[in-house]
Amino acid sequence: MSTYHHGNLRTAVLKAASKILEKKGISGLSLRETARDAGVSHNAPYRHFPDRESLLAGIAAEGFSMLGEALKSSSGKAMGAAYVRFALVHPERFRLMFGGSLAVGKYPALREAADRAYQALVDSFRPHADAQQAQVAAAAAWSLVHGLSHLILDGHFAPAQRDAAGTENFVRQVLGGVRYLLGAQRSA
Amino acid sequence: MSTYHHGNLRTAVLKAASKILEKKGISGLSLRETARDAGVSHNAPYRHFPDRESLLAGIAAEGFSMLGEALKSSSGKAMGAAYVRFALVHPERFRLMFGGSLAVGKYPALREAADRAYQALVDSFRPHADAQQAQVAAAAAWSLVHGLSHLILDGHFAPAQRDAAGTENFVRQVLGGVRYLLGAQRSA
DNA sequence: ACCTGAACACCGTTCAAGT
DNA sequence: ACCTGAACACCGTTCAAGT
Numbered sequence: 001m002s003t004y005h006h007g008n009l010r011t012a013v014l015k016a017a018s019k020i021l022e023k024k025g026i027s028g029l030s031l032r033e034t035a036r037d038a039g040v041s042h043n044a045p046y047r048h049f050p051d052r053e054s055l056l057a058g059i060a061a062e063g064f065s066m067l068g069e070a071l072k073s074s075s076g077k078a079m080g081a082a083y084v085r086f087a088l089v090h091p092e093r094f095r096l097m098f099g100g101s102l103a104v105g106k107y108p109a110l111r112e113a114a115d116r117a118y119q120a121l122v123d124s125f126r127p128h129a130d131a132q133q134a135q136v137a138a139a140a141a142w143s144l145v146h147g148l149s150h151l152i153l154d155g156h157f158a159p160a161q162r163d164a165a166g167t168e169n170f171v172r173q174v175l176g177g178v179r180y181l182l183g184a185q186r187s188a
Numbered sequence: 189m190s191t192y193h194h195g196n197l198r199t200a201v202l203k204a205a206s207k208i209l210e211k212k213g214i215s216g217l218s219l220r221e222t223a224r225d226a227g228v229s230h231n232a233p234y235r236h237f238p239d240r241e242s243l244l245a246g247i248a249a250e251g252f253s254m255l256g257e258a259l260k261s262s263s264g265k266a267m268g269a270a271y272v273r274f275a276l277v278h279p280e281r282f283r284l285m286f287g288g289s290l291a292v293g294k295y296p297a298l299r300e301a302a303d304r305a306y307q308a309l310v311d312s313f314r315p316h317a318d319a320q321q322a323q324v325a326a327a328a329a330w331s332l333v334h335g336l337s338h339l340i341l342d343g344h345f346a347p348a349q350r351d352a353a354g355t356e357n358f359v360r361q362v363l364g365g366v367r368y369l370l371g372a373q374r375s376a
Numbered sequence: 377a378c379c380t381g382a383a384c385a386c387c388g389t390t391c392a393a394g395t
Numbered sequence: 396a397c398c399t400g401a402a403c404a405c406c407g408t409t410c411a412a413g414t
Contacts, residue, residue: 048377
């Protein structure tokens with residue numbers, strides 16, 4: 001039996017790389033191990049990805065699609081909770097997508113995938129506000145759930161979220177706690 | 189003249205590493221280059237840091253102190269703006285502190301430094317709310333400015349922030365835009 | 377569009393043996 | 396608490412020469 005890879009190597013490489021990413025994180029993801037796991041020679045991946053960063057960009061692009069799917073069917077606070085849930089279920093992928101290891105500007109496909117996911121958020125504010133307000137509201141909402149995701153992942157709210165139920169509860173509280181910010185702002 | 193390092197090598201290593209971090213990012217920061225820039229042999233840093241990750245943790249700890257300083261003398265919306273400004277002035281350090289490359293739990297000094305910076309935020313809500321509300325409000329506020337920092341750094345709000353003035357303005361708008369979230373939440 | 381196999385420069389980490 | 400110097404396993408990337 002030959003080791004020649006027939007079929008979609010690109011997909012096979014992405015799959016192997018995703019698996020390694022989940023287990024070892026971004027810095028633990030190497031092209032050579034990916035190739036080994038995919039059962040191909042160490043430079044076969046170069047047929048589909050010019051360098052390691054491009055492979056990372058490919059995984060990130062997949063992630064933005066997944067995120068878009070996860071957000072599609074909800075709105076309001078439920079959408080925020082879905083965003084955080086996505087981050088917690090796919091922590092390493094989330095960090096790859098948003099950890100700054102990737103120069104988003106260098107990969108048009110990545111930029112577009114990210115913009116599509118964001119657009120879903122902006123649209124969800126359209127019914128409640130004019131275009132200008134929707135933009136600002138969406139930016140604030142995205143910032144809120146995005147920051148919350150990062151901080152939970154990094155363990156900065158440890159006491160409040162010792163288990164999964166605690167986390168869900170905490171997320172709900174924080175998303176609802178926005179109203180406390182207004183009073184503080186007014187009196188500051 | 190000897191190459192023997194007299195004085196505080198730990199400080200010298202941190203300084204050299206910070207410089208490399210700023211220029212090449214986290215993945216571009218190597219122990220060996222740090223040692224070269226500090227003018228010592230490639231394994232001298234091991235006297236002060238057991239491995240590369242510990243060096244990163246040291247730089248991050250510095251960062252949390254810097255962040256604490258930057259936030260100390262402000263409150264309310266100004267404090268949020270100061271947080272974002274810190275992220276924009278020290279992008280790579282910010283990403284190191286919050287990018288998940290570091291297991292915060294593994295470094296007590298890091299955890300304490302981070303907690304101290306957070307406590308400043310919680311305290312700033314104390315005058316306006318009871319302890320429970322202050323906790324939730326601080327978590328929401330931190331999430332908001334933290335997410336905003338990340339998203340701006342990653343270039344996800346590019347059209348709104350083409351220059352420094354545009355960015356300052358945008359940050360102010362988003363921090364103020366929190367009120368739009370309430371209407372949307374209520375009607376969602 | 378894949379393969380093997382060699383090569384290069386670089387890395388983190390660990391020694392042994394010094395001062 | 397630092398030094399030199401060697402060593403190991405690993406890496407990304409680039410070849411050359413195949414099928």
